[in-house]
Amino acid sequence: MGRLRFSFGTMSSGKSTLALQIHHNLSATNMGLLCSMHDRAGAHVSSALGVSTPAVEVHPDLNFVSLARNHQAAHGALDYLVCDEAQFYTDPQVEQLAEVVDELDVDVYAFGLLTDFRGKLFPGSARLLEIADERMELQVQARCWCGEAATHNARLHDGIQVYDGDVVLIDDGSAAQVTYELRCRSHWISGESGPVADRFKAAG
């Protein structure tokens, strides 16, 4: 029987690095596919450490059951799917992953961010928490500027934290400079930047 596994964390929790490592290890003896969506490198999974591997680009209309069946028909087997950036997958796509596990006996390793900059669960992550066989919080913990474990992703416009806006931001070049920062809950709520960021602001 396959399993649907969901590993989640903040930015910089090593999600993509772990996704690449699992794909690398399994692909030595098994047939599998690496999938991603909105990755910084396009149809690749790339880790912050600089490793990058080609991946199936997941569009909102991609059907994972069809993808898996087509792969089995063309190559005779499909043992696993490694799915990065799964927080962006639609509800039907997450349900298709469960179907791939149950009907086609494929192992699925999904990775994603838990909450967005507003502090709300991403839709794909919410559905995965609801229906995955296993849920694992990644243990590589990033730190807030104060030294506490970072549990929240903050979005900043020109250095000021914002709590409203589109979840997926298309950079059209005209908007304020958008950056992300990891914060503990307390500093995510207060919106306070650390002393280093304040120094930059003073200098800029």
Ligand SMILES: [Zn+2]
């Ligand atoms: Zn803090």
